[in-house]
Amino acid sequence: MKTSKSAQAIELSLTRHLFNMAKEYDNVIDLTLGDPDLPPSETIRKAACDAVMAGKTRYSANAGLLSLREVIAENFEKEYSVAVQPSKNVMVTVGGMEALYLSLASIVDDGDEVIIFAPYYVNYRQMVRMCGGVPVVINTLEENGYAIKEDALRAAITEKTIAVIINTPSNPTGAVLNYSSLEAVAKVAEEYDLTVISDEVYKNLIYDNKQHCSIINIDGMAKRTLVIDSLSKRFAMTGYRVGFAVGYEEIIANMTKLQENIAACAPLPSQHAGIAAFLNCADDRFIVDEFEERRNFMYEAINSIEGLSCIKPAATFYLFVNIDSLGLDSKSFAYQLLEKEQVAVVPGITYGDNYDNYFRIAYTMKIDVLEKAVERIRRFVEGLDK
Numbered sequence: 001m002k003t004s005k006s007a008q009a010i011e012l013s014l015t016r017h018l019f020n021m022a023k024e025y026d027n028v029i030d031l032t033l034g035d036p037d038l039p040p041s042e043t044i045r046k047a048a049c050d051a052v053m054a055g056k057t058r059y060s061a062n063a064g065l066l067s068l069r070e071v072i073a074e075n076f077e078k079e080y081s082v083a084v085q086p087s088k089n090v091m092v093t094v095g096g097m098e099a100l101y102l103s104l105a106s107i108v109d110d111g112d113e114v115i116i117f118a119p120y121y122v123n124y125r126q127m128v129r130m131c132g133g134v135p136v137v138i139n140t141l142e143e144n145g146y147a148i149k150e151d152a153l154r155a156a157i158t159e160k161t162i163a164v165i166i167n168t169p170s171n172p173t174g175a176v177l178n179y180s181s182l183e184a185v186a187k188v189a190e191e192y193d194l195t196v197i198s199d200e201v202y203k204n205l206i207y208d209n210k211q212h213c214s215i216i217n218i219d220g221m222a223k224r225t226l227v228i229d230s231l232s233k234r235f236a237m238t239g240y241r242v243g244f245a246v247g248y249e250e251i252i253a254n255m256t257k258l259q260e261n262i263a264a265c266a267p268l269p270s271q272h273a274g275i276a277a278f279l280n281c282a283d284d285r286f287i288v289d290e291f292e293e294r295r296n297f298m299y300e301a302i303n304s305i306e307g308l309s310c311i312k313p314a315a316t317f318y319l320f321v322n323i324d325s326l327g328l329d330s331k332s333f334a335y336q337l338l339e340k341e342q343v344a345v346v347p348g349i350t351y352g353d354n355y356d357n358y359f360r361i362a363y364t365m366k367i368d369v370l371e372k373a374v375e376r377i378r379r380f381v382e383g384l385d386k
Contacts, residue, residue, distance in 0.1 A: 064092025118352030174313020
């Protein structure tokens, strides 16, 4: 039976591979997926249940319920000070991942190049390929806080470049792009007429009372930026599968056409839960406060293990841990850690070829579980010297 070349070219990510491997162990602590253990607010859960019981289980418009798009637009204007029209500039999708895919499918033709900054969310590279495009990877450095340099960006531009993907706050590093990085991307995008896809799904998980800064707020960028967001992380609604895109009308219209042929619409009970989330829970801090406490614990604990180090993430629920001094590549480290101590982490090479001396931890479990994970990691690392 024939399978397509494009399907054959897509590989199962190491994130999912380690997640699947972890299921084979009885006493495993799984720190692979960015899937919060916290339940959504009771208000959100009740709204989903009420929608089901009221029979609100059919199709919506391809772009999503107008009532949800209206609250998204209202929230967007409040947070970004950018006015958007719900019927023209907002689209609801099946999670942020579908918003990313539809945005790329709307702009990428065969052979088009899309610039991605590493360490990168693994699906960026795969999605560009699925759309017939060519991912062009620019590496960033831990010692620079994973900042974007204008000269490196310019060096990657060719006549085939059509877009740039940025991710702030970042999965896997937890870094937040500084203004000079955003300014560099904006300057080059304006000069070369590039679309910027700005993945900001972690923008509400920023710590230390810092404020999120988006490239859409730089002069001239509102007309060429597509902001990707999701309810998954902000409201702990991963399984509800509700994301959205906000951007200029032509791309949103084309994404909506594609949606008709891919998923029709996001699940209707989930959309009603999303309305409740924005109307009643948008200012809740219990999720970010919980993860900030976990961040503080994990940062200190991991850095106390000789041979491991990481920068303090400004956001998200990830640590990107440097293992350079251990003499192990990232896959060997992850596989051995899982086998010997039953702790599952993601090899750094997942996020770019230059990051084989890192691994990623998702601190999405309660601190008492994280304490056990750290002790197992410590025991494993100390055992490497024997």
